[in-house]
Amino acid sequence: MMSVPPYRPGPFDWRHLDQQAASELWVELIDWVEWLRERYDFGRDIRPCWFRHGALVEELTAAMVAHRSSFQQTKDPYHHGPAAWHYQVLRPMMARMPAITDFEQCTQDTCGFTPARVHTLTTIAEYVDADVRQRSESPESGFFADRDSAAAGAAATLSMEKVITAIDNGTAVAEDPSDDFSAVSLDGARYEYDDEAGQYKRTE
Structure with missing residues (x-):
């Protein structure tokens, strides 16, 4: 008999994190994103209010996890290392930025982003x-x-x-x-x- 295996969320699954795990991940993510914005001159592309944009938080978390894996592994440094992270993760993410979130109403000092209300039909x-x-x-x-x-x-x-x-x-x-x-x-x-x-x- 086939059954759905139990899901065991990892340390980067925001949806299932408790208070301590979320706090620890925020510290790690903020440090990494601020490094990313400065290192790659993404200050205008990733606005200071990025942490208020839920979808972007998920994308940046995934990029951070991939970055960690790519830069510390040694099996195949070309196909799975730093070069691969740049052309398989970083550049595609930045190219998708307009589709990931809306920064149009955001400035360097204020956040004008308003998440869309999600509605599910009662007939579900x-x-x-x-x-x-x-x-x-x-x-x-x-x-x-x-x-x-x-x-x-x-x-x-x-x-x-x-x-x-x-x-x-x-x-x-x-x-x-x-x-x-x-x-x-x-x-x-x-x-x-x-x-x-x-x-x-x-x-x-």
């Missing part, structure tokens, strides 16, 4: 109920059963060449497309790269 419960009712009651049939069956027969190990080919033809999906050694899903099974063996090993 009715829609969800109808969606659930039209599904099969048996967990032994359908997509998950087919996937579990396929996973049972999946290979224990895969070569790098086979994984690359599978990703290229769409039969495998990389968890992190920017990581050449990312874990992948193939034939209903999950594989992680083993440095010592030089191949992918099935984990589930």
